[in-house]
Amino acid sequence: xxxxxxxxxxxAALSAGGTLLAETPFMGAKxxxxxxxxxxxxVPTTCEMCFWKCGVVAKVVDGKVVKLEGNPLxxxxxxxxxxxxxxxxxxxxxKDRLKVPMIRTGARGENRYKQASWDxxxxxxxxxxxxxxxxxxxxxxxxxAHGSPGTYFANVVRALGSANISYPSFSQCLGARNVAWxxxxxxxxxxxxxxxxxxxxxxxxxxxxxxxxxxHNSQNQEFAQAVANGARIVVVDPRFSTAAGKASTWMPIKxxxxxxxxxxWINLVITNGWYDKDYVxxxxxxxxxxxAEVKHYTPEWAARETELPEHDIVEVARALGRNAPNxxxxxxxxxxxxxxxxxxxxxxxxxxxxxxxxxxxxGIWLSPKGKLAKLTxxxxxxxxxxxxxxxxxxxxxxxxxxxxxxxxxxxxxxxxPIKAWIVTGTNLLKTMPNQxxxxxxxxxLDLLVSIDVMPTDTVMMADVILPECSYLERHDxxxxxxTREAGVAIRQPVIEPLYQSKPAWWIGSxxxxxxxxxxxxxxxxxxxxxxxxxxxxxxDYQELADKGYxxxxxxxxxxxxxxxxxxxxxxxxKIELYSAELEDExxxxxxxxxxxxxPPAGQYRLLYGRSQVHTFSRTVNNQWLWELFKENQVWLxxxxxxxxxxxxxxxxxxxxxxxxxxxxxxxxVTERIRPxxxxxxxxxxxxSPAMTRAYNRGADDQHLISKYKxxxxxxxxxxxVNFVKIVKEA
Amino acid sequence: xxxxxxxxxxxxxxxxxxxxxxxxxxNDVPPExxxxxxxxxxxxxxxxxxSELRPELCNHCDHAPCVNVCPTGASHKEADGTVQIDRxxxxxxxxCIAACPYNARYINEEHGFxxxxxxxxxxxxxxxxxxxxxxxxxxxxxxxxxxxxxSEVRRLIEDxxxxxxxxxxxxxxxxxxxxxxxxxxx
Ligand code: SF4
Ligand code: SF4
Numbered sequence: 001x002x003x004x005x006x007x008x009x010x011x012a013a014l015s016a017g018g019t020l021l022a023e024t025p026f027m028g029a030k031x032x033x034x035x036x037x038x039x040x041x042x043v044p045t046t047c048e049m050c051f052w053k054c055g056v057v058a059k060v061v062d063g064k065v066v067k068l069e070g071n072p073l074x075x076x077x078x079x080x081x082x083x084x085x086x087x088x089x090x091x092x093x094x095k096d097r098l099k100v101p102m103i104r105t106g107a108r109g110e111n112r113y114k115q116a117s118w119d120x121x122x123x124x125x126x127x128x129x130x131x132x133x134x135x136x137x138x139x140x141x142x143x144x145a146h147g148s149p150g151t152y153f154a155n156v157v158r159a160l161g162s163a164n165i166s167y168p169s170f171s172q173c174l175g176a177r178n179v180a181w182x183x184x185x186x187x188x189x190x191x192x193x194x195x196x197x198x199x200x201x202x203x204x205x206x207x208x209x210x211x212x213x214x215x216h217n218s219q220n221q222e223f224a225q226a227v228a229n230g231a232r233i234v235v236v237d238p239r240f241s242t243a244a245g246k247a248s249t250w251m252p253i254k255x256x257x258x259x260x261x262x263x264x265w266i267n268l269v270i271t272n273g274w275y276d277k278d279y280v281x282x283x284x285x286x287x288x289x290x291x292a293e294v295k296h297y298t299p300e301w302a303a304r305e306t307e308l309p310e311h312d313i314v315e316v317a318r319a320l321g322r323n324a325p326n327x328x329x330x331x332x333x334x335x336x337x338x339x340x341x342x343x344x345x346x347x348x349x350x351x352x353x354x355x356x357x358x359x360x361x362x363g364i365w366l367s368p369k370g371k372l373a374k375l376t377x378x379x380x381x382x383x384x385x386x387x388x389x390x391x392x393x394x395x396x397x398x399x400x401x402x403x404x405x406x407x408x409x410x411x412x413x414x415x416x417p418i419k420a421w422i423v424t425g426t427n428l429l430k431t432m433p434n435q436x437x438x439x440x441x442x443x444x445l446d447l448l449v450s451i452d453v454m455p456t457d458t459v460m461m462a463d464v465i466l467p468e469c470s471y472l473e474r475h476d477x478x479x480x481x482x483t484r485e486a487g488v489a490i491r492q493p494v495i496e497p498l499y500q501s502k503p504a505w506w507i508g509s510x511x512x513x514x515x516x517x518x519x520x521x522x523x524x525x526x527x528x529x530x531x532x533x534x535x536x537x538x539x540d541y542q543e544l545a546d547k548g549y550x551x552x553x554x555x556x557x558x559x560x561x562x563x564x565x566x567x568x569x570x571x572x573x574k575i576e577l578y579s580a581e582l583e584d585e586x587x588x589x590x591x592x593x594x595x596x597x598x599p600p601a602g603q604y605r606l607l608y609g610r611s612q613v614h615t616f617s618r619t620v621n622n623q624w625l626w627e628l629f630k631e632n633q634v635w636l637x638x639x640x641x642x643x644x645x646x647x648x649x650x651x652x653x654x655x656x657x658x659x660x661x662x663x664x665x666x667x668x669v670t671e672r673i674r675p676x677x678x679x680x681x682x683x684x685x686x687x688s689p690a691m692t693r694a695y696n697r698g699a700d701d702q703h704l705i706s707k708y709k710x711x712x713x714x715x716x717x718x719x720x721v722n723f724v725k726i727v728k729e730a
Numbered sequence: 731x732x733x734x735x736x737x738x739x740x741x742x743x744x745x746x747x748x749x750x751x752x753x754x755x756x757n758d759v760p761p762e763x764x765x766x767x768x769x770x771x772x773x774x775x776x777x778x779x780x781s782e783l784r785p786e787l788c789n790h791c792d793h794a795p796c797v798n799v800c801p802t803g804a805s806h807k808e809a810d811g812t813v814q815i816d817r818x819x820x821x822x823x824x825x826c827i828a829a830c831p832y833n834a835r836y837i838n839e840e841h842g843f844x845x846x847x848x849x850x851x852x853x854x855x856x857x858x859x860x861x862x863x864x865x866x867x868x869x870x871x872x873x874x875x876x877x878x879x880x881s882e883v884r885r886l887i888e889d890x891x892x893x894x895x896x897x898x899x900x901x902x903x904x905x906x907x908x909x910x911x912x913x914x915x916x
Contacts, residue, residue: 036856067755070865080865086751212744217867224742224868228910240772242745245781252777612746624751627762637776671776 028546029057044071044548046479046491048471049084049091050615051147051169052076052216053192053479055548056085058472058494065089065472065494074549075218075483076192082215083613083625090622091453091470092498096692098455098467099499108442109461111689118500118510125464126514128447129160132419138162139386140419142406147425148476148491149451149468152508157422158381159512159520163388164418166401168431175716177335179396180345183579185358186569189331189349191367191482193219196330197558198226201362203319203327205234207258207348208609212242214333215612218483232323234316236261238607239635239679240672249316254307255605255677255720256338256596262329262347263593264302265317267294269354274321276356283566284353286578286590293590305595324355326362339709339718342396343591346579350591353575359566365558368486375533378520386416394715395585402715403432404708410441419444424451424468424504427458430617430683430700433708433719451507454621455690467501474503475526478533478544486555488537490530490544587713598676599723604636605677606656606722608701617683620694631698633668635679636726641669644726654678654724656704664729665699678724732875733811734790734849735904736863737886743783743870745770749862756850756861763836765847766862785871787862788813788834788847789895789903796826796835805844811904814851817843831899849873876904 027035029042040061047054047068055074059067068088072079091097101121106112116124132140138161143153145167154165169175178188189195198204199222211223227233227246235244236251236258244250253261269275270291280287303310320327329348335341357363389409390401410418421442432438442448442461450462453470476491497503505526512521522529534541544550557564570576583589599605610616611632613625620626634654636646646652648669654662663685673679685700709718745768753759753766766787773780790813797805797813804819805826820843827835827844835846850860858864863873874883886892887906894903 080867081748081752082867083747083751086748086755086865089755212746215746215748215867220744220746220867221869224744224870228739228742228869240777240779240781242770242781242783244779245770245772245783246741246744250777250779612744613751623761624754628747628750639776670772671774671779672772674776 029548030546043492043494044490044546045472045494046477046489046548047077047081047085047088048147048491049088049619050216052218053481053489054081054085054217055489056081056088057548060494063495065092070217071548073547074481074489075485075487075551076481077217078221080217080221082217082220083628084215084615084619085217087613087619087622087624088470088472090624091619092472094454094621094623096455096621096690097453097470097499097501098459098465099501100467101500102465104463108448108463111460113465118502121464121466122507122510122514125447125449125511129420129515132446133160136417136419137385138382139164139384139388140417142166142410142418142421144168144403144406144421144423144428145425149424149504152504153422153424153451155378155520156508156511156515156517159378159517160515161382161384163384164390164401164406165388166390166403166406168403168426168428170398170400171402171404171716172336172431172433172719174333174335175398175400176341176711176714177331177333177345179398179714180342181331181349183342183396183581184346184349184353184570184576187367189364193483194331194333195365195367196222196328197362197365198222198231198328199229201226201231201326201328202323203232203234205236205316205320205327205329206243207236207330207332209330209332210237210241210243210609212246213612214610232319234319238674238677239609241609242612249312251308251312251316252674254305254674255607256598257306259340259344259347259591259593260297260302260305261308261313262344262351263294263297263591264299264313265320266290266347266351266354267297268299268314268317269321269351270294272318272321274317274324275354276324279325279356280354283568284575284577285572286576290350290577290590293592297593305593320355325357325360327355328352328357328363329355331364336711336716337718337720338596339711339721340594340596341711341716341718342713343588347591350577353577358575359560361559365484366560366564367482368484368552368555369557370486370552370555372480372486372488372537375529375536377523377529377532389415389418392715394711394713396714398714403428404710404717405715407432407437407441410444411437413444417444420447420449421445422449422451423458423462427456427617429457429461430702433702433705433717435703436706451504453501454618455688456617457686457688460688460690466507467499468504468507469497469501473497473501475505475530476503478530478537481549484556484558485551487549487551488534488539488544489549492527492545582713597721603657603723603725604640605720606654606701606704606724607677607679607720608682609679611681614681614683617686620683620686620697621691623693626693629681631666632681632684632701633666634699634726635668635670635673637673637675638669638671640675641667644728646726646728651729653727653729654699654704655727656706657723658706660704660706662699662704662724663696667726678726731809731877733877733904734854735811735874735876735883735906736787736849736860737872737883737892737906737908738785739870739872739886740783740907740909742868743768743785744868745783746867748865748867749785749871752861752865753847756853757848759845760838760840763838765834765845784907785862786832786834786895787905789832789901789905790849792902792904793900795829795831795901799825799829801825810854812849812851814848815844815846817841820844831896831901
């Protein structure tokens with residue numbers, strides 16, 4: 001790459017004042033390319049290395065994508081990309097990508113496929129779906145999805161007459177958290193991102209939220225800013241996470257006792273008058289009942305239960321109270337821990353309410369004003385003849401549906417058979433607890449279709465594999481982005497799809513046509529539809545395509561003010577410290593502590609989390625991320641390791657309570673974890689040999705998560721309930 | 731003439747490796763080789779632990795041992811303070827790799843020349859900051875001209891106690907480390 005002197009001068013003249021080392025000047029993509037006068041082309045688009053939706057500016061030279069940078073206009077990236085975002089090129093050019101449509105010829109999981117043309121593959125799927133619908137009814141067709149491809153296949157499934165659509169992001173991730181905050185404040189604490197005002201916070205309490213390892217871009221930028229501002233960071237985590245390294249107080253809590261700590265904090269804040277009295281009087285209900293209910297949660301008791309120093313427990317509560325309302329107990333994100341998760345979330349929400357953090361600087365900011373209208377271009381979907389199963393018997397299951405109930409129904413055939421799964425953007429074997437059940441359910445299917453970019457373990461079980469192109473090769477959106485302000489972002493192809501891969505919108509649309517559901521197919525191209533959507537929203541599409549993100553002026557209203565008075569979307573229109581809604585369904589209206597099962601001697605609770613350079617199991621084969629983190633290790637407390645005679649990097653297997661063995665995995669002997677648990681990064685132990693780099697690297701934590709505990713309130717699957725022993729590998 | 735330096739505020743580093751990947755893509759660094767890295771070091775015994783996150787790269791030393799030992803003059807100091815390698819003059823003898831006390835260099839196996847961080851010379855030429863700085867999620871890496879009294883790097887160095895790596899080696903590094911953590915709440 002070289003720049004001539006002339007082009008540099010032109011460029012510098014256009015940048016801020018023409019000085020060296022100006023902040024990266026943002027020019028529209030076209031202006032930047034012109035100013036450089038070289039052969040580089042710039043295309044703004046939206047990242048999908050994870051689901052934070054950062055704005056990207058891709059640099060293309062001679063038809064090759066050579067660099068990805070953060071879009072400075074986009075509030076989720078603010079000019080920067082995380083390591084995974086930078087490594088998007090590694091996905092685009094991964095030699096192991098799915099390249100052509102394939103139809104299975106051998107047994108499921110045997111990896112024998114024949115190549116097919118798109119017509120052949122889509123007609124095959126359409127015929128099978130039609131037969132299944134005829135024989136078992138449309139409801140026997142289910143979709144599992146994550147990310148933007150889900151939209152297009154939800155359309156197909158709804159058009160067929162089924163509403164059995166579920167997203168693991170609810171059941172296996174943040175469902176219980178959102179339900180808890182909806183019950184308390186009438187709203188989830190998340191828009192496009194968690195609505196945490198860390199930059200203005202004086203005390204930030206993280207429960208297991210391992211920022212720095214969980215690398216959501218702008219949230220980490222703001223966390224670093226909070227640290228630099230001198231905010232007090234408190235990390236409650238059995239493991240000394242990277243975030244704990246930034247904390248003034250690390251609280252290595254006994255796993256599963258978080259609710260004891262939270263209820264004690266609630267008690268301390270109430271009895272010492274450390275709560276925000278005006279706020280509580282004006283905006284909450286049930287305070288007296290709450291005060292009476294939590295009275296017996298004393299710090300002495302909590303210290304015994306949580307194995308934390310009593311002094312720290314009291315002192316953090318005091319710091320929260322003293323600095324309220326400019327404090328937060330961060331709502332967290334991955335929340336399916338122990339099966340009592342909604343109540344843990346309720347306690348976090350209640351504590352935030354007492355401290356007056358919702359709608360206050362340094363607390364939880366409010367979602368922006370104004371909603372974007374919905375563009376619908378197809379006839380109404382047919383009403384499913386039989387109710388969907390996706391809510392199970394869980395009164396507070398969320399709209400994203402419960403994957404686990406769809407799986408159960410597929411196995412049992414009760415209340416009706418489920419015979420076809422369409423799976424896109426999610427590696428179910430690595431996402432859902434109890435792989436044996438997932439396999440059993442797959443065995444019951446007449447059709448499993450996978451639409452994906454990489455040959456993951458789940459993809460390689462499919463009857464038909466439809467190769468989707470990566471996010472750098474397709475249109476998606478438009479995306480409404482809600483940060484402190486509202487805005488609109490675009491995903492557009494940086495280059496044309498490689499091999500025979502196709503964008504998910506095209507696959508979904510063609511499938512509609514093959515099913516003779518033409519009315520539900522996209523009218524023209526997706527880009528044409530995006531233009532119509534922009535028009536509906538009064539947005540200049542060309543400008544959006546050139547800049548990647550446009551903000552909606554006047555939409556930001558992050559705090560309660562005289563002009564923006566508090567409103568709550570709960571039944572009582574107040575913050576419900578006491579939840580009549582829960583009571584009506586016979587659940588505890590105020591969270592109650594109940595001890596959970598602890599591991600027997602010789603066993604450790606299995607904890608899992610993330611690496612800063614990986615997104616679940618999605619990125620493990622990416623050259624540029626793989627080389628930084630090739631396989632996971634089992635974190636084991638140093639004293640325990642000495643007791644077991646295990647040296648650092650010793651090869652072991654983990655055996656869980658059900659006798660399930662892990663793949664061989666290396667031990668990381670460390671002071672950074674409690675002696676009663678072990679920890680590993682999630683997403684490793686790929687069994688699909690088609691993922692040549694990731695194949696057989698590290699151990700699969702999900703394999704060991706055979707046990708799970710369902711939250712009775714909303715049906716999510718608590719997955720931190722497995723115990724393992726460690727066996728030395730010969 | 732500017733004199734380029736990097737200031738690393740370790741308290742702001744979140745250990746995310748965005749800088750490492752950005753550098754690799756910007757500079758087409760071969761697989762499994764790196765021009766910069768981020769170390770996470772934890773000291774103490776459970777539960778009394780302290781951690782340090784330390785980004786490392788070429789220090790662009792004023793007394794650069796690599797430059798001194800280079801038999802061909804390929805490794806040289808430029809007027810802007812950076813240490814650079816003239817690839818056409820490099821014979822791949824590895825003397826510089828042995829001489830560098832910071833383990834900052836490697837041989838590009840494909841092409842046979844010694845290689846290392848250039849402070850993204852190609853970006854500086856067009857007025858952009860080095861790739862690692864531009865994408866630093868924590869805002870931990872700060873880059874600029876220390877000869878400019880109004881520059882952020884100058885202010886950071888003047889206002890904070892700072893250190894360089896292996897000061898005793900006498901290399902006079904141009905990468906400064908500050909650690910402003912923990913600050914007390916008012
Ligand atoms: S956080 Fe990283 S991977 Fe996720 S969208 Fe942003 S840049 Fe991409
Ligand atoms: S990008 Fe910045 S915050 Fe992230 S590891 Fe590098 S120096 Fe640290």
